[in-house]
Amino acid sequence: MKTFFAFLLFPMLCLSQTPLDQAEQLLQQKKYVEAEQLLSSYVTDNPNNLKALEFYGDAFGYQEKWDFAIVQYKKLVKASPKEANYHYKYGGALAMKTLQVNKLKALTLIGDVKEAFLTAAQLDKNHINTRWALVELYMQLPGIIGGSQSTSLKYANELEALSKVDGYLAKGYIYEYDDEPELAEIYYKKAITEGGSITCFEKLSNFYENTNAPEKALATIEASQAKHQRNALHYQIGKIAAEYNIQLAKGTKCLITYIKNYSAEDGVPIAWAHYRLAQIYKHQNHKAKALKHINLALSERPQITVFKTEKERILSL
Template sequence: MKYFLLILFFPLFLWSQSDFEQGEMLFKQKKYTSAKPYFQNYLKHNSSDSKTIEYLGDIAGHQKQWDEAIGYYKSLKTKYSKNANYHYKYGGALGMKAKSVSKFKALGMLDDIKEAFGTAANLDKNHIETRWALVMLYIELPGIVGGSETKAQKYADELMKLSKVDGYLSKGYIDVYFKRYQKAEIHLKKAHEIGHSKTTFEKLYDLYLNKLKNAEKAQKLKADFNA
């Protein structure tokens, strides 16, 4: 009898496996709309598979379907409460939704956003993305609802210990926000000297061209980077 059941359900297992693999392949190709139904079908037969739920949350995020993304990530961070990345993604989805709703509704979401990012940071002392999120959160929030450069600098200092490039970029980001452009140049130049990446180039180039209004420095940087 058990062999009969094995034969009966084996094709279903293979079909489910192919659904996940097909969805993952399409996801990696950034074909999110095409990948989604494969993951949804796989989830029907594997309702607790965390990777599938995470993929569906990621797809919803890419499609700006924030409520859907929040639902997937909330289920993950609730079930796997010690997983920093799930808390981070939940906080990120909440944050993006907050930007799409009224200021009144967004204010009501702030505590949950702070808690999610704060939990992720506490769970994983090496989680770079969470610390970036906290830098941006505390800089962009008005002081009356918890914004604080001191807190932002604290997480920028933590980034500096984890990654010099991210540390200098985050400090440059803070300086640019407060229009301390000369100080920002020092930090962004250091980030570019160390990282010499497309990201470090773009941040420094934008500073020269659009903030300092120094086209000569911008063009020289571009020529050196493309050389």
């Protein structure tokens, strides 16, 4: 259920600088505390402004303050019960709340989670994200409280009718979760053929990693790189090479390229690329090179425990 909230928020263009525009801009800039503070006073003065309530809930959600997000989204549901997205956000916040409480408390919330998502699905027959939420929910729930592969597949089929790529990815997820790797692979590959986005390639490569097929994972990422030409994929190739001790020369080349072309948009900090290079050189028994790169990693991120552990391993060569 951790993926639910990733779908909840959508950036919009700011055309002016009213308080709501300022709040929206702060959310886009990931300044969630500032957005929360701005919206706190605005919502107090404008308690019936639904957009303000939504942004306020979003600000809490981004900070994983689910209790506060739930309060705001519940207000939206009560104020506008025919708006599918409000039910979806409310259900998503409740779902995330279940991950923070004990199992008994979580069980008391599941009914409300289901009701919110099902209501959203009924209100909007084209709401893709709600159907994704229902696919995940029914797969992850134990059978005794309503979990069901067949129900999950029902919503995957609805997704496929709306978007073939989403439908294929959903079915890949279902079969991977249900330990049916042959079917999972088929649908992840169908998603690549149909859409070919980085996300599609990533789902298949992650599947191969999860099923201990690193060579296939590496080939999938290389295919993605050939199509999309993203520097971030150089890191992913190097990561798999380092983790599984395969194709080390290729991994080294890709990591060096990643460091050379790095920008903040690539996501993974350079320190991690140095860490992966240290792993590769350790596999090759190049102690001096391994130490050089693990020290570079530690100089940038001295608090990372795995870096410290890796240095100890290198020193013991």
